[in-house]
Amino acid sequence: MFTDVPTDTDTDLAEGSVGPADAALVEDVSTGDVDAFLELWRRHRQAAYDFAGRWSPPGSPSESAVNRAFADVLLEISAGCDVDGPFRLHLYRTLFAESPWALRSHVPLVVRAFGALSAQSRTVLWYRVVEDEPKSSVALLAGVHGDDLYALQRVAEVELRTRWLAEIVEAPSTPPGCAWMVPRIDLRPCGVLAPASEERYDSHLHRCGHCQQVVLDLADVSALLHHAAHALVTPHDEDQGCRYPQGRPAAGSQTT
Incomplete structure (x- = not known):
């Protein structure tokens, strides 16, 4: 967008x-x-x-x-x-x-995950992933050396991935079976799950469209963030406490 x-x-x-x-x-x-x-x-x-x-x-x-x-x-x-x-x-x-x-009726979980990141990670991801600004511009806006930007973006993407999975597990709408499954998505390919857990994982994934989509999205959480940019721009309820001092309304609003 x-x-x-x-x-x-x-x-x-x-x-x-x-x-x-x-x-x-x-x-x-x-x-x-x-x-x-x-x-x-x-x-x-x-x-x-x-x-x-x-x-x-x-x-x-x-x-x-x-x-x-x-x-x-x-x-x-x-x-x-x-x-x-x-x-x-x-x-x-x-x-x-x-x-x-x-x-909007709800906040996408990837947006909640984005909001839980550090200010620097959010800055790097916003300008690089959402707005696709040149690296030189992002380095200036974020206050980092250009040579360090790639590493910072990689760290931010890993943090976003980890936080997004946590948001899925913690979401009230996530069924217990999916909440058990999601933290093990990265473990299954490594072969570190017990045989019983592997069988449970494979059986659940085979029949659960929700977790199948999570696996697909996990391959590129940055793209998921980019597509959620509309919801990112929307001010959150928690943003409103310190917005308009001295009774001044939001930009473009009407007073009666």
């Missing part, structure tokens, strides 16, 4: 750009550094414009919506609220906090 979101590479995230990570800029903004916020604006405005243009109702002034979203984020940071993870994801959530398309 977001892989074609362009960045204004001539002015925003040009190849070889250097500077502080987004997290450092957010910290500077919390101390009143206006230049730090202008740098965040410079880095992320084009992606926000394009995102708003794609998902706003026809005829909506996307530039005004983006401006309001940046203003809301500035107020949040100034009020002491954390931007815990990728700045652009936080901006998108603010941009569409009360949009009708953001309504």
Whole structure:
């Protein structure tokens, strides 16, 4: 969904750009550094414009919506609220906090798994897996050396895989048989299960479409995350506690 979101590479995230990570800029903004916020604006405005243009109702002034979203984020940071993870994801959530398309009945388990990761892992996965940003740009935004980015992405993907399996096991909707099966998916090919467990595993997998799909998805959890990007952008209930200081509504919302 977001892989074609362009960045204004001539002015925003040009190849070889250097500077502080987004997290450092957010910290500077919390101390009143206006230049730090202008740098965040410079880095992320084009992606926000394009995102708003794609998902706003026809005829909506996307530039005004983006401006309001940046203003809301500035107020949040100034009020002491954390931007815990990728700045652009936080901006998108603010941009569409009360949009009708953001309504959903449930949160995909891979999204819950993503939310349980460290801020750095979420930042790397968001920009590399969901938005498919160039490695040089992600290194700048995440505040890491380019040579370290590959290793960090691999670690983040393993963490996502592990957390996603845990979410499946812990989900109330997961039947007991599947909850027994899922933690053993990686063990079965290694031949470390007892013969009785192997027989139970194979029998369950043969008849359970749910676990068959888990095995397929486990081969590329990053792709699963990418396809769940719509739900990632949707603000979660737990995100709302420190969003709009001083009674200010979400960007684009209407007051009565």
